[in-house]
Amino acid sequence: xxxxxxxxxxxxxxxxxxxxxxxxxxxxxxxxxxxxxxxxxxxxxxxxxxxxxxxxxxxxxxxxxxxxxxxxxxxxxxxxxxxxxxxxxxxxxxxxxxxxxxxxxxxxxxxxxxxxxxxxxxxxxxxxxxxxxxxxxxxxxxxxxxxxxxxxxxxxxxxxxxxxxxxxxxxxxxxxxxxxxxxxxxxxxxxxxxxxxxxxxxxxxxxxxxxxxxxxxxxxxxxxxxxxxxxxxxxxxxxxxxxxxxxxxxxxxxxxxxxxxxxxxxxxxxxxxxxxxxxxxxxxxxxxxxxxxxxxxxxxxxxxxxxxxxxxxxxxxxxxxxxxxxxxxxxxxxxxxxxxxxxxxxxxxxxxxxxxxxxxxxxxxxxxxxxxxxxxxxxxxxxxxxxxxxxxxxxxxxxxxxxxxxxxxxxxxxxxxxxxxxxxxxxxxxxxxxxxxxxxxxxxxxxxxxxxxxxxxxxxxxxxxxxxxxxxxxxxxxxxxxxxxxxxxxxxxxxxxxxxxxxxxxxxxxxxxxxxxxxxxxxxxxxxxxxxxxxxxxxxxxxxxxxxxxxxxxxxxxxxxxxxxxxxxxxxxxxxxxxxxxxxxxxxxxxxxxxxxxxxxxxxxxxxxxxxxxxxxxxxxxxxxxxxxxxxxxxxxxxxxxxxxxxxxxxxxxxxxxxxxxxxxxxxxxxxxxxxxxxxxxxxxxxxxxxxxxxxxxxxxxxxxxxxxxxxxxxxxxxxxxxxxxxxxx
Amino acid sequence: xxxxxxxxxxxxxxxxxxxxxxxxxxxxxxxxxxxxxxxxxxxxxxxxxxxxxxxxxxxxxxxxxxxxxxxxxxxxxxxxxxxxxx
Numbered sequence: 033x034x035x036x037x038x039x040x041x042x043x044x045x046x047x048x049x050x051x052x053x054x055x056x057x058x059x060x061x062x063x064x065x066x067x068x069x070x071x072x073x074x075x076x077x078x079x080x081x082x083x084x085x086x087x088x089x090x091x092x093x094x095x096x097x098x099x100x101x102x103x104x105x106x107x108x109x110x111x112x113x114x115x116x117x118x119x120x121x122x123x124x125x126x127x128x129x130x131x132x133x134x135x136x137x138x139x140x141x142x143x144x145x146x147x148x149x150x151x152x153x154x155x156x157x158x159x160x161x162x163x164x165x166x167x168x169x170x171x172x173x174x175x176x177x178x179x180x181x182x183x184x185x186x187x188x189x190x191x192x193x194x195x196x197x198x199x200x201x202x203x204x205x206x207x208x209x210x211x212x213x214x215x216x217x218x219x220x221x222x223x224x225x226x227x228x229x230x231x232x233x234x235x236x237x238x239x240x241x242x243x244x245x246x247x248x249x250x251x252x253x254x255x256x257x258x259x260x261x262x263x264x265x266x267x268x269x270x271x272x273x274x275x276x277x278x279x280x281x282x283x284x285x286x287x288x289x290x291x292x293x294x295x296x297x298x299x300x301x302x303x304x305x306x307x308x309x310x311x312x313x314x315x316x317x318x319x320x321x322x323x324x325x326x327x328x329x330x331x332x333x334x335x336x337x338x339x340x341x342x343x344x345x346x347x348x349x350x351x352x353x354x355x356x357x358x359x360x361x362x363x364x365x366x367x368x369x370x371x372x373x374x375x376x377x378x379x380x381x382x383x384x385x386x387x388x389x390x391x392x393x394x395x396x397x398x399x400x401x402x403x404x405x406x407x408x409x410x411x412x413x414x415x416x417x418x419x420x421x422x423x424x425x426x427x428x429x430x431x432x433x434x435x436x437x438x439x440x441x442x443x444x445x446x447x448x449x450x451x452x453x454x455x456x457x458x459x460x461x462x463x464x465x466x467x468x469x470x471x472x473x474x475x476x477x478x479x480x481x482x483x484x485x486x487x488x489x490x491x492x493x494x495x496x497x498x499x500x501x502x503x504x505x506x507x508x509x510x511x512x513x514x515x516x517x518x519x520x521x522x523x524x525x526x527x528x529x530x531x532x533x534x535x536x537x538x539x540x541x542x543x544x545x546x547x548x549x550x551x552x553x554x555x556x557x558x559x560x561x562x563x564x565x566x567x568x569x570x571x572x573x574x575x576x577x578x579x580x581x582x583x584x585x586x587x588x589x590x591x592x593x594x595x596x597x598x599x600x601x602x603x604x605x606x607x608x609x610x611x612x613x614x615x616x617x618x619x620x621x622x623x624x625x626x627x628x629x630x631x632x633x634x635x636x637x638x639x640x641x642x643x644x645x646x647x648x649x650x651x652x653x654x655x656x657x658x659x660x661x662x663x664x665x666x667x668x669x670x671x672x673x674x675x676x677x678x679x680x681x682x683x684x685x686x687x688x689x690x691x692x693x694x695x696x697x698x699x700x701x702x703x704x705x706x707x708x709x710x711x712x713x714x715x716x717x718x719x720x721x722x723x724x725x726x727x728x729x730x731x732x733x734x735x736x737x738x739x740x741x742x743x744x745x746x747x748x749x750x751x752x753x754x755x756x757x758x759x760x761x762x
Numbered sequence: 763x764x765x766x767x768x769x770x771x772x773x774x775x776x777x778x779x780x781x782x783x784x785x786x787x788x789x790x791x792x793x794x795x796x797x798x799x800x801x802x803x804x805x806x807x808x809x810x811x812x813x814x815x816x817x818x819x820x821x822x823x824x825x826x827x828x829x830x831x832x833x834x835x836x837x838x839x840x841x842x843x844x845x846x847x848x
Contacts (some may be wrong), residue, residue, distance in 0.1 A: 230808055231825050246824060290804055327826065488779045489805075541816050544808035 034433040037277055038203045040424070041270040042117025042258030043368045044109035044214075047355035048084035048251055051093060052112055057372055059354065060380040061400050066355045067237045067249050072219050073143075077539040078228050082237045084251020084356020085219055096171065100138030100162035101252075103171045105361070106216030109254035110172045113212065117258040117270060121177040124657060126668070129180030129208045130172050131199040132256075133192025133215030135360030135414075135551060137165035137184075140220040143531065150536050157613040164521065165360075165552065166574045168216050170752055173655050180208040181653040182754065183574035183581035186360065186522070186552035189322070190281075191215055192255065193363030193412035193420030194570055197279035199259050201588050204434065207652070209264040214364035216254035222527065223359060224250060225534040226550070229542035230289060238325030238357070239384040240350035241334070241396050248324040251356020255364030257371065262431060274371045277407065277425040277432055278311065280304025281594075283515070283569035284417025285560040288489075288548045290328055291413060295336025298322075298411065300566065301419040302340045304594070309423045310432060311407055313341045316423070318379050318408040320366045321396070323350020324357050325384070329413065334392040349397045353384035363412035363420060370408045370424050379403050415548055416557025418569045437591040442644035443760075445634040447503025448731045449473050449496045449603065451627055451719045468620045471627035471720030472606050489545060490558055491526040493519065493605040497555035498562045500632035501599050505642075506563050507634070514567030514595040515556045516585040517603060517632060518578035520723020522552040524607035555603055559632070567595035576684060577653060577748050578602045579630070579727035580756035584651045590637050601632030602724035623689055627720015631727040633734075646737045649673060649759030656755050662697035665755075669698070669747070670705055673759045677743035680711045682733040684726055684748045687716040691749050698747065726756070733760050765818065765846070767839045774835075777813040778806050790836045799834075807832050819847045 043053050049066030050056035059066065067082035075081075086105070091097055094111065095104035110130075121128055141159040148154045165184040173182050181202050185195040192215025199213035227233050227250055234247035265272055282304065284297035291298070306313060322333055330350075337345045351369055358365055373379055382396035406429070410422045451471035478499050479487055486498065497517050506513060527550035530543050548554070553571035560569050568589050572581035579602035586600035606628035614620050638647060652672040657664060669675075681702065685695040696712070703710045713736060719728040726748040737744045737760040744760045771785040774794075783800070792799040795807070804825075811828065814820040820842055822828035831841035 229812070230805075231811070231823065235823075246826075287803065288805060484781050485801075488781060541812055544812060545805045548805065 034435050035204045035206065036262045037275060037432045038200050038259040039262050039265050039272045040257050040274045040276060040371055041260050041265050041272060042113040043273065043371055044112030044256040045365060045368050046086065046105045046109045047253040047365060048086050049355045051088060053368060053372060060351065063383065063400065065353055065383060073221055075224060075539065078224065081233060081235050082249055083219060084249060084358065086252055096175065099171050100141045100167055101218035102134060102137055102216050103162055103168040105218055105252065105254040106132055106168040107171055107175065109214060109216065109256040110176065110212050113256040113258050114176060119210065119258065124177035124179050126179045126654065127209040128178045129202060130169050130178050130182045130212040131195045132169050132184050133195035133360045133363060134165040134168055134184045134217055135186050135188050135191050136217040136220050136223055138162040138167055139222045140218045143221045146531055147535050150532060155612065155616060157616055160613060164573065164575065169574065172212060179655045179657060182655060183572045183653065186571050186573050187418035187569065188414035188416060188551050188553055189359050189362055190412040190414035190418045190420040191360035191363065193410065193422055194281055196257065196364065196367055196422055197281060197420060198585060200276050200279055203259055203261050205588060209261050211259045212256055213259050214254065214256035215361040217252060217358055217360040219250060219252040221534060222531055225539055225542055226530065226547035229544040229547055232326050234325055237384060238353050240323035240325045240352055240382055241330050241389065241392055242385045243387040243389040245325045245327060245330060247326050248352065248357040251358045253355055253358045253361050253365055255361060255368040257367060272427040274374050274427055275425045275429055276422065277429065278305035278309030278423030280308060280421045281568035282419045283560045283566050285564050285566050286417050289415050291332040292417065293332060295332040295339065297417050297419045297566065298333060298336035298413055299339045301421040302336065305421040305423050311423065314344060315407050316346050316409050317405045318373055318403065319346055319348035320370050320410045321348050321350045322411040322413045323352060325352060331391060333411065334394050337394065345394055347379055347397045347403065349380060349382035351380050363410065366410045367422055370410045374405050374408055374424055374426050377402055377405055415551055416553050418553055418557060439591045440638035441587050441590055441635050441648040442638040443633050443646050443648065443734060444636050444642045444644055445505030446631055446645065446731050446734065447500035448631045448728065449500050449629040450728065451629050468611060468615060469625050470606060471625055473629045489549065491523050491549050493523050493603050494549060494555045494558045496630065497559050497603045497632060500601060500630065501559045501563060504599060504632050504634040506599055507597050510564040512567050512596040513563060513565035513599065514569060514589050515560050515565050515599045516570045516572065516582040517556040517559060517601050518572045518582035518724065519552055519555060519602060520573060520575060520578045520604050521610065523550050523554050524605060524609055526550040528607060528609055559599060565599065574754055575723055575752055576726060576750035577754045577756040578723050579730065580651060580653060580748060580758060583758060584653055586635055587648060587651055590635060596636065596640065598635045599632050600635050601630055602727040603630035604628055604722040604724040624687055625720045627722045627725065629719060629728060630724040631731045646734045646760045646762055649761060651758040653756050655753050656749065660694055662701045665698045666701035666705055669702060669757050672757055673745060675702065675706045677761065678710065678745050678759065679742035680713060680736050680740065680744045682713045682715065682729055682736065682744060682746050684716060684729060686714040687721040687725065688751050690751060694749060737762050764843045765839060767835045770835055770839055773813055773817060774810065777809050778802065788835055791834050794832055794834060814842060818842050820845045
């Protein structure tokens with residue numbers, strides 16, 4: 033049976049210009065801007081500059097108190113979308129999941145912790161509980177009862193476009209019937225200070241594509257779409273709002289912040305989305321442009337539009353002046369706007385545009401207007417050159433189908449960044465008194481192999497990823513190579529140094545070079561630049577299963593033939609903050625020792641040339657049910673993998689003590705189902721506890737499959753409920 | 763008193779953490795950006811913007827207008843000396 037492209041059955045929005053889809057639409061119809069002077073936090077230098085800040089009380093709107101500001105925004109948009117789609121997951125569903133784009137995460141809340149630490153010397157880490165970008169995914173999955181696949185995508189400003197594409201792939205692959213897909217990001221001192229440090233903010237409010245444009249306006253918000261398989265939607269009688277017919281991703285592999293001057297990556301992503309939708313460029317009747325209002329982005333995007341559409345560029349507008357550039361949420365908010373445009377037959381204008389720029393040579397739509405729309409495109413381009421393009425089509429469009437893909441995937445190389453043992457006294461700068469035994473990778477001896485520009489610019493985590501990718505024997509040329517490198521906590525060193533400096537010096541003397549390397553996708557983007565890898569570039573995060581999320585994305589790109597090689601892995605770095613916060617919370621002890629490192633593997637379709645270290649079987653992501661039941665868990669695993677082929681289980685036991693009994697019980701239950709004993713191996717005694725540790729575990733599993741010539745299961749649990757399995761065979 | 767170009771060269775090396783570069787390596791009229799000189803990029807320029815403000819009180823808020831100043835050590839020196847607060 034062939035797979036049908038997903039349909040859209042619900043929408044939700046939270047923006048500075050309206051707290052639901054209708055309110056945003058009516059505000060755009062009236063031509064109102066949502067930009068106002070910032071009030072969310074003190075900004076000594078830039079406080080009067082307009083921002084897309086949501087001034088309603090989020091808890092008053094119904095958001096749960098237990099979450100970061102980004103989490104609350106995402107939850108509110110998800111509630112609107114799920115309600116509109118009349119979804120009911122009471123009792124929980126294994127066939128429903130959530131993938132959201134998120135770049136800021138809980139930074140706004142964590143900054144309260146840092147401010148108190150820096151200004152008052154107080155160590156009160158409570159606000160950091162929701163720091164991770166995955167936190168919003170966990171909140172929504174828990175509150176809505178979604179036990180299917182879930183992770184966050186953190187590719188800066190293209191995060192949620194790539195999240196929606198990933199959700200579509202999960203449905204096409206038959207791994208979910210329904211996905212909540214979108215993105216959420218709040219304003220934060222970090223991004224506010226960072227964009228100002230890069231001189232990318234227009235003090236007058238953004239003016240996309242205008243001759244006088246001088247930067248973007250930052251905003252916050254969330255957008256969520258309910259993506260559903262058509263069969264599922266029809267069975268439950270849901271009304272279909274539109275179809276997602278095209279999605280494409282690419283990487284400029286050009287520069288940390290600047291787009292490729294000719295928009296080469298943007299062109300590739302648009303063409304890829306058109307190809308997937310089976311459409312000629314002339315079929316597109318409206319484009320919601322990325323249009324940030326920065327000089328470079330708008331010029332590069334205009335060139336890319338002219339390259340794809342030649343002299344027939346369809347009506348286009350950037351809607352960012354209405355609610356600001358919401359970074360990780362922007363792709364989702366603009367996707368919702370595209371679906372509304374299709375449904376209503378109306379085009380929202382490019383507010384802020386007055387004077388054409390001869391260098392751009394294109395004029396956006398300036399008046400709210402009716403139009404007959406059939407297929408519309410939404411562009412999102414991020415720092416690191418990570419590009420994502422989506423195409424939506426009217427509900428009555430003939431459904432597209434695709435033959436089910438199945439490709440055997442070979443692991444052709446691995447670069448492991450492994451640990452030695454150090455104590456926290458060896459970590460610079462030194463920590464307050466008290467000692468924790470840690471598994472650190474130590475000084476990166478191989479960083480001598482990097483260029484001097486890479487050494488002076490790239491943080492530890494990014495250097496580790498670039499070096500690991502080089503060791504994985506990636507192919508040349510790398511035109512059809514993609515990258516999916518996950519991380520749990522991201523570039524803590526760069527993010528921490530940037531924020532300490534920003535807060536400590538009240539926004540004087542910012543550190544512009546630290547900011548772009550603080551994003552979660554810095555490792556994936558710099559790996560792409562190092563390799564010249566121009567296919568999809570993604571950076572998922574999901575606590576302990578961040579690696580498996582990257583693995584799923586990489587395998588899928590190969591299966592659908594969007595890449596010939598995927599560099600897949602995950603990486604985390606040790607830093608004083610998790611060390612100190614973990615110690616305050618009593619997490620570190622003689623069993624649970626913090627660690628760092630990770631792995632990057634080269635994956636190819638098995639029929640391609642080159643010897644394989646091992647082959648991949650299944651990769652499956654999900655969320656455990658509470659209360660934990662080992663028999664139920666074993667049943668889920670047995671449904672995903674071929675138990676008869678397995679002799680060894682490699683698990684994440686030996687890290688968090690609370691999970692050890694669960695791992696042991698599940699391995700026991702699996703052996704009982706298989707009717708024979710299964711060997712149980714662990715790896716955290718060697719590498720320590722860190723979010724990307726299962727990437728290290730994967731290298732152990734590959735080694736065991738090779739050495740024993742048997743099937744190996746890698747099984748990973750997170751203390752917050754995420755779970756993943758993948759299987760390997762010789 | 764005018765800022766000499768040699769002082770700016772030292773500041774550039776310190777600010778950008780340029781390994782293996784000494785002031786003698788930098789010709790006064792060699793391009794700072796692009797091929798044929800230090801091969802700095804736009805983010806280096808932003809670090810230099812912060813340095814100029816901290817060290818000399820010269821504020822640049824728009825890179826479009828600031829760009830000509832960053833052509834070489836000579837142009838940067840002239841820009842700093844012309845724009846320093848009295």
